Amino acid sequence: MVKIIEKTQIAPNIHSCTVIAPDIAKKALPGQFVILIPDEYCERTPITIADWDVDKGTVTFIFLEIGATTQRLAELKTGDDIYSFTGPLGKPFEIDNYGTVGLVGGCYGIGGIYPVAKALKEKGNKVICYSEARAKFLLYWNDKLEEVSDEVRYSTVDGSLGTKGHSFDLLEENLKSGMKPDRIIAVGCTYMIYRVAEVTQAYGVKTIVSMNPVMIDGTGMCGACRLEVGGETKFACVDGPHFDAHKINWDIIQSRRKAYLEEEIISNERY
Amino acid sequence: MAKISPKKTPMREQPPKERIKNYDEVPYGYSPAEAVLEAQRCLQCKKPMCIEGCPVEIDIPGFIGFIAQEDFKEGIKRLKEKNILPAVCGRVCPQEEQCEIKCVVGKKNEPIAIGRLERFLADWERIEGEIEIPPKPKQTGKKVAVVGAGPAGITAAADLAKLGHKIDIFEALHQPGGVLVYGIPEFRLPKAIVFREIDYLKEFGVNLYTDSVIGRIKSVDELLGEYDAVFLGTGAGLPWFLNVPGENLNGIYSANEYLTRANLMKAYLFPKYKTPIIKGKRVATVGGGNVAMDCARTALRLGAEESILIYRRSRPEMPARNEEIHHAEQEGVIFKLLSTPAAFHGNKNNWLREVECISMKLGEPDDSGRRRPVPIEGENFTMPVDVAVIAIGNNPNPLIPSTTPDIEVGKWGNIITDPETGKTSKKGVFAGGDVATGAATVILAMGAGKVAARGIHDYLINEI
Numbered sequence: 001m002v003k004i005i006e007k008t009q010i011a012p013n014i015h016s017c018t019v020i021a022p023d024i025a026k027k028a029l030p031g032q033f034v035i036l037i038p039d040e041y042c043e044r045t046p047i048t049i050a051d052w053d054v055d056k057g058t059v060t061f062i063f064l065e066i067g068a069t070t071q072r073l074a075e076l077k078t079g080d081d082i083y084s085f086t087g088p089l090g091k092p093f094e095i096d097n098y099g100t101v102g103l104v105g106g107c108y109g110i111g112g113i114y115p116v117a118k119a120l121k122e123k124g125n126k127v128i129c130y131s132e133a134r135a136k137f138l139l140y141w142n143d144k145l146e147e148v149s150d151e152v153r154y155s156t157v158d159g160s161l162g163t164k165g166h167s168f169d170l171l172e173e174n175l176k177s178g179m180k181p182d183r184i185i186a187v188g189c190t191y192m193i194y195r196v197a198e199v200t201q202a203y204g205v206k207t208i209v210s211m212n213p214v215m216i217d218g219t220g221m222c223g224a225c226r227l228e229v230g231g232e233t234k235f236a237c238v239d240g241p242h243f244d245a246h247k248i249n250w251d252i253i254q255s256r257r258k259a260y261l262e263e264e265i266i267s268n269e270r271y
Numbered sequence: 272m273a274k275i276s277p278k279k280t281p282m283r284e285q286p287p288k289e290r291i292k293n294y295d296e297v298p299y300g301y302s303p304a305e306a307v308l309e310a311q312r313c314l315q316c317k318k319p320m321c322i323e324g325c326p327v328e329i330d331i332p333g334f335i336g337f338i339a340q341e342d343f344k345e346g347i348k349r350l351k352e353k354n355i356l357p358a359v360c361g362r363v364c365p366q367e368e369q370c371e372i373k374c375v376v377g378k379k380n381e382p383i384a385i386g387r388l389e390r391f392l393a394d395w396e397r398i399e400g401e402i403e404i405p406p407k408p409k410q411t412g413k414k415v416a417v418v419g420a421g422p423a424g425i426t427a428a429a430d431l432a433k434l435g436h437k438i439d440i441f442e443a444l445h446q447p448g449g450v451l452v453y454g455i456p457e458f459r460l461p462k463a464i465v466f467r468e469i470d471y472l473k474e475f476g477v478n479l480y481t482d483s484v485i486g487r488i489k490s491v492d493e494l495l496g497e498y499d500a501v502f503l504g505t506g507a508g509l510p511w512f513l514n515v516p517g518e519n520l521n522g523i524y525s526a527n528e529y530l531t532r533a534n535l536m537k538a539y540l541f542p543k544y545k546t547p548i549i550k551g552k553r554v555a556t557v558g559g560g561n562v563a564m565d566c567a568r569t570a571l572r573l574g575a576e577e578s579i580l581i582y583r584r585s586r587p588e589m590p591a592r593n594e595e596i597h598h599a600e601q602e603g604v605i606f607k608l609l610s611t612p613a614a615f616h617g618n619k620n621n622w623l624r625e626v627e628c629i630s631m632k633l634g635e636p637d638d639s640g641r642r643r644p645v646p647i648e649g650e651n652f653t654m655p656v657d658v659a660v661i662a663i664g665n666n667p668n669p670l671i672p673s674t675t676p677d678i679e680v681g682k683w684g685n686i687i688t689d690p691e692t693g694k695t696s697k698k699g700v701f702a703g704g705d706v707a708t709g710a711a712t713v714i715l716a717m718g719a720g721k722v723a724a725r726g727i728h729d730y731l732i733n734e735i
């Protein structure tokens with residue numbers, strides 16, 4: 001059980017939430033996540049740690065209202081408790097001096113790349129962030145990202161800020177015109193990270209993506225999060241969630257994510 | 272003494288047709304009169320063989336004697352001296368191969384129904400509400416961290432607390448109980464019973480921290496900095512898969528996932544509880560142990576029209592308890608024996624559509640003494656199914672060994688311990704239960720918890 005000390009809607013249907021969790025703050029590293037349950041009826045839900053403060057003992061995350069569980073989470077207010085909050089889980093991103101690193105973030109991934117940008121910058125990398133959304137009003141944390149990176153390149157589907165289109169379109173444009181990053185890291189919805197992987201494969205740029213399969217326990221016990229990477233079965237919660245994008249078998253991933261569509265609609269209606 | 276009935280006093284249970292429509296417990300348990308009748312069958316042997324069969328050495332004639340005299344209060348006290356989870360063991364212990372197989376009455380007739388009597392006393396105490404709290408022991412000032420709140424961890428914690436040590440339990444999930452809560456279904460072991468037994472622990476001043484994954488939030492080395500000793504009872508939670516083509520299709524679950532959704536997350540109460548589970552019309556479970564029976568029976572309760580069990584040997588080799596196999600048969604689970612999946616095939620959306628199996632025959636006995644299944648060339652067949660559950664076993668979870676490099680593990684990732692003390696290769700760290708032995712039984716895990724508690728006590732007090 002953790003207490004919410006701050007919760008704001010930072011864009012339509014996108015919330016930032018800060019809780020008191022000193023032990024997790026002490027241990028968190030860029031790219032790790034928590035599994036939370038808003039109230040006892042909800043699902044165990046994986047959520048990326050977007051920021052933390054060791055001194056204050058707080059952990060901040062960004063979430064999108066999608067189904068019953070994240071909607072229930074959105075209803076909770078400052079001062080309320082989150083029923084269960086476990087972390088930090090998963091392996092952190094490898095942080096090293098690579099040279100130039102491109103970080104691509106969309107939806108919750110904008111928050112997701114923030115601590116990675118910060119850590120990579122501190123290691124001496126040149127950090128270029130690609131922040132994307134459908135429209136300008138759906139982007140968030142622009143200031144924070146700009147603070148920890150050399151440059152933030154925006155793209156919006158409607159063209160209201162930055163380049164018109166998706167982050168992977170912009171990235172492709174950049175690669176075509178000669179940019180040679182040493183590494184690309186992408187965090188966000190499956191479609192976006194898949195398209196990033198496609199683009200970078202063509203240019204032979206090493207790419208790490210953060211996968212978001214369905215998870216339950218987050219400790220390697222259930223196998224719900226299994227993926228095929230380099231011909232082997234991996235559990236995203238303990239072996240990942242970050243993998244070499246060009247080794248992932250993407251075929252079944254999209255459909256696995258939609259496996260519960262029908263049930264989710266029911267639980268949403270009841271909700 | 273009254274004339275001994277050759278058979279166990281029968282236990283009433285929900286009729287199969289009814290029970291597959293609900294999640295309630297199948298057997299009802301004995302009434303006091305039935306319990307007394309059964310207890311009177313016990314010969315009160317001078318040299319009771321039954322005790323030898325019980326891994327925690329319960330004074331079986333002792334507690335049964337009190338039931339026969341209708342002194343249930345003394346009976347439960349005697350039982351709890353050795354077993355802090357009697358309501359659990361009375362239900363899920365494989366009594367037929369432990370205590371009951373040794374009972375002398377069983378030589379000619381049916382043995383005494385020791386498990387049922389154990390369950391009776393525990394249920395009686397719970398319903399009568401007269402749970403007696405033992406006096407608080409003198410504190411030693413030593414602190415022990417117990418990792419994992421399954422039967423091994425709970426037992427070690429209780430025994431150490433009774434010896435006056437300060438105990439903190441760290442559990443990865445949001446609820447304690449281990450397999451008792453996430454794995455064994457409600458219709459076999461109601462969760463309220465498990466929680467009640469765990470609450471009893473708190474009366475000894477044991478602290479329980481849920482949502483705490485050791486290896487992540489704290490390493491074993493960090494625990495050793497804060498505590499005088501550490502007990503690892505983290506179970507065998509890493510599911511095996513078959514490694515056949517198509518196993519990652521939608522609709523294929525590990526037994527752990529299927530049961531965790533159904534039990535821990537209460538998917539059978541969907542949509543009140545929001546965790547979904549795919550309710551197949553034709554569900555295939557692969558395996559032949561208790562876990563497989565639990566999955567096949569859960570599938571029926573979730574509304575499957577056909578629940579099919581695919582097992583590679585024949586019925587006598589099945590590792591599941593007889594009672595479980597019998598219950599599954601009664602409920603209409605279809606047994607597809609001497610077959611094993613070769614591949615799973617999906618539709619264009621990657622949803623499971625059918626399972627392709629190889630037929631097997633039995634060859635020479637293998638290491639386990641059971642006859643080895645060998646494939647019959649060219650005898651593949653397919654069955655249409657929309658959900659498959661893989662229940663072929665588990666390994667210990669590698670999370671702790673991988674974050675504690677100086678702990679020695681065996682071939683299967685099991686932590687190596689001294690069977691007399693529970694000591695691992697790392698000073699101050701003890702282990703027991705499924706993490707050391709591989710998937711076994713509740714009572715063996717409890718026995719290991721007891722052994723380790725003794726080992727830890729010696730280590731703390733006498734530095735041995």
Ligand SMILES: Cc1cc2nc3c(=O)[nH]c(=O)nc-3n(C[C@H](O)[C@H](O)[C@H](O)COP(=O)(O)OP(=O)(O)OC[C@H]3O[C@@H](n4cnc5c(N)ncnc54)[C@H](O)[C@@H]3O)c2cc1C
Nearest residue numbers: 046047048062063064067068069070108189212213257264
């Ligand atoms: C390691 C990891 C980290 C994550 N970090 C975050 C985070 O920081 N913030 C955040 O908001 N989410 C994050 N997610 C995704 C998040 O867990 C899901 O959005 C959440 O489980 C949805 O729960 P729900 O019950 O509200 O919706 P559900 O009822 O489970 O889902 C409703 C519908 O939306 C679809 N859907 C759900 N999530 C996604 C998605 N990510 N992309 C595309 N479709 C989806 C589902 O398939 C379903 O059809 C992360 C996932 C993982 C595995």
Ligand SMILES: Cc1cc2nc3c(=O)[nH]c(=O)nc-3n(C[C@H](O)[C@H](O)[C@H](O)COP(=O)(O)OP(=O)(O)OC[C@H]3O[C@@H](n4cnc5c(N)ncnc54)[C@H](O)[C@@H]3O)c2cc1C
Nearest residue numbers: 419421422423443449450454485506704705711712713716
């Ligand atoms: C479906 C099923 C049916 C079964 N039926 C029977 C039966 O009828 N009779 C019988 O005798 N046995 C049965 N068994 C076997 C029995 O349940 C186990 O042998 C027993 O539970 C093992 O106890 P344990 O304490 O070693 O581990 P577990 O019960 O597995 O408990 C381990 C606990 O440790 C926690 N943990 C793991 N890693 C960490 C970590 N890093 N940090 C913190 N906590 C952690 C886990 O979440 C879990 O709660 C069954 C098993 C299953 C799966």
Ligand code: SF4
Nearest residue numbers: 325360364369370386
């Ligand atoms: S704990 Fe198990 S083995 Fe021991 S007496 Fe009870 S039922 Fe028998």
Ligand code: SF4
Nearest residue numbers: 313314316321374375
């Ligand atoms: S062996 Fe059987 S008859 Fe003898 S004391 Fe034990 S339970 Fe009773």
Ligand code: FES
Nearest residue numbers: 216218222223237
């Ligand atoms: S979430 Fe259960 S194994 Fe990864």
